[in-house]
Amino acid sequence: MSEQADAPQDEEAEQAVDLAAFVDWFRRVTPYINAFRGKTFVLAFGGKAIAGPLAKTFAYDVNLLASLGIRLVLVHGARPQIEEELREKGIESRYHRGYRITDADTLDCVLDAVGSVYLEIEALLSQGLPNTPMAGSQIRVIGGNFITARPLGVLDGIDLQYSGAVRKVDVEGLKAQLALGNIVLLSCQGSSPTGEIFNLRMEEVAETVAVALKADKLVYLTDTQGVCDREGALLDELTADAAAELQNADWLSPDIRRCLPSVVRASRQGVGRAHVVGYAQDGALLQEFFSREGIGTVVSRESLERIREARADDIGALIALIEPLEEDGTLVHRPREVLEREIDKFSIILHDNMAVGCAALYDYGEGVAELACLAVHPAQRGWGYGEQLVERVQSRARAIGIKRLFVLTTRTVHWFIERGFKLEEVDQLPPQKRQMYNLQRRSKVLVKSL
Numbered sequence: 001m002s003e004q005a006d007a008p009q010d011e012e013a014e015q016a017v018d019l020a021a022f023v024d025w026f027r028r029v030t031p032y033i034n035a036f037r038g039k040t041f042v043l044a045f046g047g048k049a050i051a052g053p054l055a056k057t058f059a060y061d062v063n064l065l066a067s068l069g070i071r072l073v074l075v076h077g078a079r080p081q082i083e084e085e086l087r088e089k090g091i092e093s094r095y096h097r098g099y100r101i102t103d104a105d106t107l108d109c110v111l112d113a114v115g116s117v118y119l120e121i122e123a124l125l126s127q128g129l130p131n132t133p134m135a136g137s138q139i140r141v142i143g144g145n146f147i148t149a150r151p152l153g154v155l156d157g158i159d160l161q162y163s164g165a166v167r168k169v170d171v172e173g174l175k176a177q178l179a180l181g182n183i184v185l186l187s188c189q190g191s192s193p194t195g196e197i198f199n200l201r202m203e204e205v206a207e208t209v210a211v212a213l214k215a216d217k218l219v220y221l222t223d224t225q226g227v228c229d230r231e232g233a234l235l236d237e238l239t240a241d242a243a244a245e246l247q248n249a250d251w252l253s254p255d256i257r258r259c260l261p262s263v264v265r266a267s268r269q270g271v272g273r274a275h276v277v278g279y280a281q282d283g284a285l286l287q288e289f290f291s292r293e294g295i296g297t298v299v300s301r302e303s304l305e306r307i308r309e310a311r312a313d314d315i316g317a318l319i320a321l322i323e324p325l326e327e328d329g330t331l332v333h334r335p336r337e338v339l340e341r342e343i344d345k346f347s348i349i350l351h352d353n354m355a356v357g358c359a360a361l362y363d364y365g366e367g368v369a370e371l372a373c374l375a376v377h378p379a380q381r382g383w384g385y386g387e388q389l390v391e392r393v394q395s396r397a398r399a400i401g402i403k404r405l406f407v408l409t410t411r412t413v414h415w416f417i418e419r420g421f422k423l424e425e426v427d428q429l430p431p432q433k434r435q436m437y438n439l440q441r442r443s444k445v446l447v448k449s450l
């Protein structure tokens with residue numbers, strides 16, 4: 001065949017491969033899309049990210065995240081813009097212990113710079129030109145007095161004047177906006193109840209908002225690809241403890257040095273994942289969120305958590321967890337002697353050495369077992385502890401050859417159904433359990449095949 005005849009066939013084959021790769025990629029992304037819907041992400045970035053060439057595509061990606069139903073809070077800084085403003089006005093930029101010394105003239109510059117960066121971001125998110133990823137997008141960007149500030153005051157004899165710290169976050173107000181599908185845009189300033197405005201650190205605003213909202217992710221866009229080791233190699237995963245050890249390392253870039261302590265604190269206070277991602281890479285957020293490998297550094301609290309089988313000295317902690325649930329009728333009462341006798345059936349989850357949840361496994365023989373007494377401390381619910389405990393009990397069950405795991409519950413039916421359990425009739429219970437079945441409680445029976 002002639003070369004001319006070959007060319008269109010090659011092209012067709014290439015297109016077919018591209019299409020197959022595209023379909024495959026799209027399908028692989030589906031679990032992330034489902035997992036992130038309705039979750040809260042706080043994205044924090046300095047003024048440099050917005051001044052850079054990728055500001056427009058960053059807005060495209062924010063738009064995409066919002067259209068997937070992710071609740072977004074954006075927190076921006078404006079350091080280079082403030083510096084520029086100060087330079088133009090001939091005002092010296094002064095810092096003490098990392099805080100800007102903000103006198104009245106400096107505050108004017110801060111307000112001008114922050115105000116214009118805010119409007120710039122708002123404009124970027126309001127694009128809607130046809131033939132761009134923003135076509136048809138209807139993002140509503142909301143700002144407001146969600147942050148109450150207080151003055152930092154005098155530090156080592158130096159009055160920081162209009163530099164402040166976060167005093168309070170209006171969590172209800174933020175949640176109401178996020179529930180409406182609005183993107184909340186916060187800047188690095190806040191006002192005090194006395195009506196004064198304070199210059200805040202972007203990192204502090206992002207951290208306190210993420211912790212207050214119990215955000216699923218806190219993400220810093222920084223001047224390097226992520227957190228690197230001494231040799232400059234990217235560290236793609238760190239525990240909060242490992243990140244804490246690194247946070248003062250002299251090889252870290254200024255952005256990383258500023259955000260890492262807040263990443264550590266946020267992780268330790270329950271923010272699911274903290275990410276550090278470079279803003280200089282097009283589509284960095286998408287690669288970080290929608291691929292297993294990611295592109296930056298992810299910090300999680302894992303090492304603070306431990307899940308293990310319970311011991312005799314855990315009895316006190318177990319009682320503290322389950323007693324309130326026995327009192328309100330959610331769990332069946334187990335006297336202390338029973339707990340002592342059956343302690344080896346319990347698994348316990350600890351956060352920072354505090355018991356936050358428990359679950360038990362009762363073997364009924366013939367490959368059937370009960371998952372019982374699942375409880376998570378009310379203040380710690382919604383962080384995935386319940387699910388971790390169920391997984392733990394399931395793997396203990398599998399290890400002893402259990403094929404059917406059942407659970408009796410009056411109030412948590414849907415929670416179990418969402419985790420693969422199916423409703424069954426009481427007569428499906430093993431005979432010993434059927435005899436003990438308390439007709440008055442009218443618990444539902446749920447079963448999972450392992």
Ligand SMILES: CC(C)(COP(=O)(O)OP(=O)(O)OC[C@H]1O[C@@H](n2cnc3c(N)ncnc32)[C@H](O)[C@@H]1OP(=O)(O)O)[C@@H](O)C(=O)NCCC(=O)NCCS
Pocket residue numbers: 325330371372373374375376377380381382383384385386387388407408409410411412413414415
């Ligand atoms: C059920 C329980 C163990 C879940 O613990 P948890 O650590 O909060 O669980 P997870 O974080 O893994 O899951 C939380 C999710 O379950 C949902 N959920 C909590 N209780 C629920 C219930 N009764 N029915 C349906 N869903 C429920 C939460 O809304 C949350 O959903 P979201 O992530 O979409 O917001 C906890 O609520 C608890 O201790 N309840 C009282 C004891 C109990 O009912 N035990 C079961 C009988 S043995």
